[in-house]
Amino acid sequence: MKITALLVLKCNPDGSDPVVLATAMDVSHFGYFQRSSVKEFILFVARTVGKRTPPGQRQSVQHEEYKVHSYNRNGLCVMGFMDDHYPVRSSFSLLNQVLDEYQKNFGESWRTAQADNMQPWPYLNEALNKYQDPAEADKLLKIQRELDETKIILHKTIDSVLARGEKLDSLVEKSSDLSAASQMFYKQAKKTNQCCTIL
């Protein structure tokens, strides 16, 4: 489950090419000479999909072995290139987070951007690294995972408690036998004692 790239674009409602505002790409798994072309390609696809995403809509496009998820909110469009295994819901929650973060950091300045902005935004790079695991991005997924682990642990606990119950049962048997035997012993001692008092 891998995120290959995260991009923030400014989409114009008139349908012209979107302006790239921030990008973070992880092309390490491509060969060295292919990396730049892959980056270009990613930009191109991002622009196209961004053009096609109407404002206020979420969209997912399957492209070869990638899924491109895009979320356009009031002209600010966030896109993620993920592989097929990445859960879609987590990807959209991640996009939401990135969008909020961008708006917090840059306010409304992006609206006036006309040229592609190639300055790296460290948050985006961090996000790319951190959110390779979908559970990080999607709290629901994280919670579900933890709950499942807890359930497994509880099952083991119940099994061991059952074993403990069995042992306690055998112990109670033995202790009742012991007390019966000690009672017999006491009676026997009393009986043998009685015969000596006369002597």
Added chain:
Amino acid sequence: MMKLGPSSYRDRTQEFLSVVERLKKSVASANNAPSSSGSSNSSRAVTKPEDRKFAVAIQSEFNKRASKIGYGIHQTSQKLAKLAKLAKRTSVFDDPTFEIQELTAVIKQDITALNSAVVDLQLLCNSQNESGNISSDTTSHSTTVVDNLKNRLMGTTKEFKEVLTMRTENLKVHENRRQLFSSNASKESTNPFVRQRPLATRLDGGASTASPPPWANGSASSSRLFPSKQADGESLPLLQQQQGQQQQQMVPLQDSYMHSRAEALHNVESTIHELGNIFTQLATMVSQQGEIAIRIDENMDDTLANVEGAQSQLVSKHINENRVHSDSDSYNLDCAYKQSKLMIWHTTIVTA
């Protein structure tokens, strides 16, 4: 038990009238001799046939009405059987609502009319019984007839109500099924529901033809993708035009983002619920085992007391024996004494 229909009773009116004629003649001839009682007799005799004719007329009126009511009830119950069949037969898509409603209205009208007719009949019967000088057989007969008709009408009304309740239940079940199908179309990956998907997603022309094959191929549950309905329809052909070399394919969009989130939340909630259950069971089991542990503790205390008592006995006996008996016995006692001391030591360790 009186049968329904116009021919359910034997109409002996004609016989009766002929008998009356005969009697009139015989009474008239008998009345010629005694003159004093003749007039009264004749008048009585005259009134009697008239009365009898009047009574007969009333009785036949009663019978006619009763037979009409009985026939009406029979027809209504037949219509009711038809309605019941229609209501049972109704399915999700092919609901003969209009017919059912018509039939229901007709049956209701019939029942109300029959009800009023029975009430009238009862009034007539009562007035008859009070006024005329008719025999007790006739009165009992008429009251029985009226009661019978009333019971039949009540039975028909009850059946009508049952049919209506059954129909409302069926309608509810169909509504539920319809909702199930329309909202959960994405979850069903089996074939029968592929047909329903075009209805649920409502894609327009160009994209809809491309949609069924990708649906069949796409992974249903893991890829929850998002609809943007018109956008898909436009973007797909445009993208295909622009990037002819690259193969782009719109993965079918089945559920919305919000649906998947809602479902995830539901799952989380149910998981937490299960965990609560598990904890409760765990607590029950541990408390039960605690009870067992207490019992063990008591048993050990008993054992300790017994062994201590036995030891004290043996001590006193040992002292006695040391004065009196041989060595073998005292050796046995010695061993018993030491063993009991050991037992006490062990028991105190365990209970502590």
